Amino acid sequence: MTLIAHGLVGRSDLPIPEWLFGWAAAMVLVVSFVALAVLWPEPRLERERWRPLPGGLGRVLAGRPVQIACGAIGVFLLGVVIYAGLRGTQSPTANFTPTFVYVIFWLALVPVSLLFGDVFRAFNPWRAIGRAVGWLAGRISRSDLPAPLSYPAGFGHWPAAAGIFAFAVMELVVSDGDKPENVAIAALVYSALTFVAMALYGVESWIARGEAFSVYFNLISRLSPVETRDGVVGLRRPLAGLAALEPVSGTVALLAVMIGSVTFDGASVGSLWTGIAPDIAGFFADAGLSPQRALELTFLVGLIGAILLVYAFYQLGVVGARSVGGGFSTGRLARAFVHSLVPIAVAYVAAHYLTLLLFQGQSIAFLASDPLGDGSDLFGTADSQIDYSLLGANATWYCWVGLVVAGHVAALTLAHDRALALYDDAKLAVRSQYWMLAVMVGFTSLALWLLSQVNS
Amino acid sequence: MTSFAHAGHWLTTVAYFVPVVAFLVWLVITQIKERRRSRG
Numbered sequence: 292m293t294l295i296a297h298g299l300v301g302r303s304d305l306p307i308p309e310w311l312f313g314w315a316a317a318m319v320l321v322v323s324f325v326a327l328a329v330l331w332p333e334p335r336l337e338r339e340r341w342r343p344l345p346g347g348l349g350r351v352l353a354g355r356p357v358q359i360a361c362g363a364i365g366v367f368l369l370g371v372v373i374y375a376g377l378r379g380t381q382s383p384t385a386n387f388t389p390t391f392v393y394v395i396f397w398l399a400l401v402p403v404s405l406l407f408g409d410v411f412r413a414f415n416p417w418r419a420i421g422r423a424v425g426w427l428a429g430r431i432s433r434s435d436l437p438a439p440l441s442y443p444a445g446f447g448h449w450p451a452a453a454g455i456f457a458f459a460v461m462e463l464v465v466s467d468g469d470k471p472e473n474v475a476i477a478a479l480v481y482s483a484l485t486f487v488a489m490a491l492y493g494v495e496s497w498i499a500r501g502e503a504f505s506v507y508f509n510l511i512s513r514l515s516p517v518e519t520r521d522g523v524v525g526l527r528r529p530l531a532g533l534a535a536l537e538p539v540s541g542t543v544a545l546l547a548v549m550i551g552s553v554t555f556d557g558a559s560v561g562s563l564w565t566g567i568a569p570d571i572a573g574f575f576a577d578a579g580l581s582p583q584r585a586l587e588l589t590f591l592v593g594l595i596g597a598i599l600l601v602y603a604f605y606q607l608g609v610v611g612a613r614s615v616g617g618g619f620s621t622g623r624l625a626r627a628f629v630h631s632l633v634p635i636a637v638a639y640v641a642a643h644y645l646t647l648l649l650f651q652g653q654s655i656a657f658l659a660s661d662p663l664g665d666g667s668d669l670f671g672t673a674d675s676q677i678d679y680s681l682l683g684a685n686a687t688w689y690c691w692v693g694l695v696v697a698g699h700v701a702a703l704t705l706a707h708d709r710a711l712a713l714y715d716d717a718k719l720a721v722r723s724q725y726w727m728l729a730v731m732v733g734f735t736s737l738a739l740w741l742l743s744q745v746n747s
Numbered sequence: 748m749t750s751f752a753h754a755g756h757w758l759t760t761v762a763y764f765v766p767v768v769a770f771l772v773w774l775v776i777t778q779i780k781e782r783r784r785s786r787g
Contacts, residue, residue, distance in 0.1 A: 562756065
């Protein structure tokens with residue numbers, strides 16, 4: 292259970308109780324729903340509207356030299372993570388590896404992807420190495436290289452869901468998940484698995500569907516107005532990227548893992564979990580497990596429980612939408628509206644880890660100068676300090692509420708637009724969204740309750 | 748006092764979920780009424 296899971300938050304001094312913010316957020320969602328029903332009578336996001344950046348800038352930004360440079364940076368950073376993790380100090384806060392992986396890579400890339408599109412695709416070290424090896428093999432081989440296997444349709448996003456789940460296990464379940472050596476070994480193992488998969492199914496096929504972090508950041512980047520098409524960077528309507536998402540087998544599971552893992556991370560510090568966890572751990576200890584393994588298994592049970600809870604709640608909304616009529620199966624509806632869960636996942640990550648990114652993220656300044664924690668000062672920033680006054684307790688709470696509400700209003704908008712495209716009858720479309728509204732209000736209430744647990 | 752404090756803590760947790768519970772109850776009642784109207 293990582294020591295750097297949560298940022299520092301002081302006690303807030305709010306003018307009204309925190310739970311009243313939850314009621315206000317729910318009212319904002321209801322008002323937004325009514326506004327959408329009245330002011331948004333036709334689907335808009337399904338219509339393509341992409342235009343390239345002017346003056347050839349789009350072609351330059353997505354050009355081969357930029358791709359090669361970004362890929363090289365990604366490979367270099369992966370190398371630093373592995374080297375620093377294996378050779379540096381094993382103190383998590385004094386080693387470059389845990390902060391870079393859990394804060395800079397996992398968290399900072401979220402707002403970057405929201406603003407600038409699928410930036411990770413350019414910096415993806417595994418994709419860069421795969422493409423380089425493929426290019427080299429093509430030059431060296433005297434005959435045509437064998438074609439990769441066709442990516443099985445049944446796999447869908449399941450490998451990506453498994454990868455994100457494994458990352459969550461490392462972050463939230465494993466006792467020494469933030470130990471630099473363990474993070475480095477995990478990076479090596481993940482790299483090996485990814486290289487094998489790319490060799491079997493082809494680099495681009497695996498990156499598009501199976502590689503966990505590519506799929507994860509691509510989903511987030513679909514909220515951005517920036518999109519690269521056919522080697523040109525351009526602009527589209529915000530949220531339109533999600534309307535174009537083609538759900539496949541495992542997409543719902545992936546979103547459940549994304550939201551469920553953050554849910555568990557927040558719930559694990561609350562009194563509800565700390566009340567029942569010792570009983571569960573005791574059960575496993577009585578079964579013969581060591582105290583450490585019993586605790587890890589307890590947290591694994593909690594993580595899986597949170598993921599299943601999120602999945603079940605979404606399915607409740609889907610079953611409810613089906614009960615309104617229209618002739619759609621629950622599977623069809625679940626796939627049709629899964630894209631609306633992406634802004635919720637982003638809101639959960641952004642709110643829950645805001646202070647961790649703002650505070651622990653600053654430490655990369657001195658960790659970059661002293662990556663091994665051995666006293667070096669490569670860039671002259673080894674003495675820099677974290678400024679904890681960047682965001683006060685009250686401002687933090689208001690940011691959390693704002694992020695949660697914004698994410699859920701975006702989710703409502705996506706679901707409403709999809710319903711209009713799906714149902715022939717606009718009134719039926721709106722009625723089907725009552726259940727989705729209930730799901731959104733539920734997720735909003737859950738998000739704010741989880742944040743209040745952290746705050747207390 | 749501890750039992751009151753504990754109950755207050757639980758009540759605060761419940762307060763967060765009042766909007767979604769109230770909304771779900773309203774939804775279910777509305778759908779039952781609509782089904783009765785369509786049968787009648």
